[in-house]
Amino acid sequence: MYYHSLVATQTGNILLLVADWRSSSMYHNMLRCFSILFFSIGFLFGMWFKDHRKNAYCRVHGLLPLCVMTAILPFLWPNALIELPIIAFSAGVMMKTFTSSQIENHPFVIFMTSGNYRRMLTALYYVIQGSKDQKKYRCQAVNYSFVVGSFMLGAVVSALLMRFIYIKSIWLITLSLLTIMVYYSSEVKRLGLKKTNL
Template sequence: MFGSDLIKNEWLKQKYAQSLLIGLTLAFCGGYVDAYTYILREHSLVAGQTGNIIFLAYDIANRGLVLTETRFFTFVFFVLGIYLVSFIAKKSSSPYVKPLTLVPCIVTCLIVGFLPVTTPDYLVVPPLAFCMGIQTTSFGKIDGLPYNNSFLTGNIKKGMIAWNGFFFSHSLEEKHAAKLYLAITLAFALGALVSAELEKLFTIHTIWLVTLILGTILARYLYLLTSKK
């Protein structure tokens, strides 16, 4: 009995480690892509729709409808990405669905890296927002804790509540949650910083790093699924 419990605990630790690594990596990519589009594509945010709506309102109030296509369609495509994953989840329970939802982002980032800066932003940013909507919906939990890998407001709120709970109750569960949300926040911020620095050297091609990272996650995820059989 003791041996089987030990094996089970080790399996749970490995599963959590894999889930945490994927979550941190996706948060890194979320910050990375948002910094990429903000710097190179009309100060648009692919996932931070609060910011996009504020920018959209500013454009309408001060510039009319001239610069709003990117903001508007970014919002629409992000919502469509969320809806698509929700729809597929109700139609299929295959374990391969989740990792395969990374494919659109892998392909889109690869293509965007070839497009010149002169390409209209409304042809570049909305497809990336669609992918972020898919990614943040497909990968929404780590060890049962809900998180967001594409923007930070909710993570910061949950993290501060968890830290507060730990300080008052000394609950290990609260401490675990607080550390998780802190790690996600730092990973997102690091992704944004790395993106901003690399764009000085590689400009539009900077986004190819996301293709490489997500491709690696996809390959690893599929390997783990097939190795269980």
């Protein structure tokens, strides 16, 4: 929300545009439109990038633009008209890079949690109902609860950090991305998935 728009949740930007059209400044509306446009371009580039991947490390390469941008952002002279499109583009690339992400053969989304939350509630419902495959639904409920809880914890920690260290709180994203890249790369190497985990 640093730019009064969202860089990864374009449905949210559309809702903000509609809800705040009269009360919001034209500048903030323009930033939201830029976010939608550059996220879309990044997503399409991510599709092309994914179609032309050579090995499993391409997923790490898809994270690099966002990682670099979040790392250098606190050092840049504040200019939302430049920063927001780059971050939105990078978020679009990352979103496409990690589509088809799964936990134990169940899909999840890394950038927003509404779908994960819905899946968590569905699994909990079937656990409470006593549906036949209790082990499967308990596992799904735990996995999706972990994803949703992590998302919520990240949002709360980011909001708290924003109060104290302002723009430098984005380094939490940098740290998370670096952790993902190192862990993923080491697992690809350890398990010999370079050519198979495309």
